[in-house]
Amino acid sequence: MHRSWTGSRNGGSTSSNRSAGTPADQATVRRSNLSLVLRHVSEYGPRSRSVVAMETGLNKTTVTSLVGELQARGLLKEIGPQHAGAVGRPGLALALDGSGVGALGLEVNVDYIAAFATDLGGRVLIDRRVSFDAMGCDSDRSLTELARVIGEAMAELDLLEVRVAGITVAVPGLVDTATGTVDVAPNLGWYGVPVAEWLVRAGVPPNVPISVDNDANLAALAEFTGGVASGTSDLVYLTGEVGIGGGVISGGRLLSGADGFAGEVGHVMVDPSGERCGCGRIGCWETKVGLAALVRMATPDHAYGMHDGVMRDPEERLAEIELRWAAGDPRVDLAIGEVGRWLGRGSATLVNLFNPRVIVIGGYFAKLADRLIPVAQAELKRLGVEGSVARCDFVASDLGFGAASRGAAGIVTERVLSNPTAIDVRLAAPAPEKERE
């Protein structure tokens, strides 16, 4: 059973049991009631029609009709008798089916493409990372490789008889989510790249919806729905990579902002007399806590490619830092401590703004969490508003570098839960009964 984020920006369901006038209104009511029933069983587990009716406030006849349609779409199944209480006949329990419906998430990052697929019940079907030097080639080459990874994944899901309900691609940059175009992804060197359109031209079937989103926002959703802080409705996610990504979940919703650009914490100015950032500004948070900053401080003899904001094989660099730290290199220890302090300073601003319960740190931050967290927590305590920081803890993500692709698949699942009619009725399935209100 998976937790869903209620009322997400992608149009969370609105339950409605009111009668409606025009056919368009009726279709809308029907859709939101289908979503209500599907989401209810998804969140609370198997239960009978009468229990669903009681708990959702829909009438029993309506629930029977809605369940019939959800069965026809391959989203619910009957699993056996279940007693609703001490008295009365047992009803057949309904469970999420969805084993034939898949969600595919991908992440394009500086040095890899990740693919993650689940069925609607959350069973992991694909979880892999392909090494790929996205910085070393143009966007067309990267998209060709992305299309290849997608094609391979879809062929595998096809063999498993899983229909792909949608594809979401995570990208480290600013994304126009309405058109699936990456406005700018500086670390990939992408400017105005129409990813969704490109993938359709590359052969992704037109009946499979494609969306594109910011990687840190998707990772924040993954943390909220299935990570260490799962279910914490106010959390901030920070990922340390070459740059810094951030996502804010507030009241169970991802903050996206007017253009979907919210959470660009890496370019919040923290030091007016600091260094120039890859974005061209001075003293961005990223220049203090990005992996490039750590490498520069910890291993100045190896600080390469810093001047243009570009850095190759970040994981290799991190591995070397971890090795030197384990060997007791004092300079490395000091450098990690300095990153921890700046991590706490920047986070104090976020805590004052958003009052989160948890700050989940991912990417390279997670790998150095034992050293970073005590320092960051102390700095947070020193600088944040007392009441908020007293109830806010740093925790290390355990989702690894796959968090964004996991969140990307989660978005697809969420869309199906929000609109079950996006999944076609299966051939030879019983027609849904006429709905009565």
Ligand SMILES: [Zn+2]
């Ligand atoms: Zn910047």
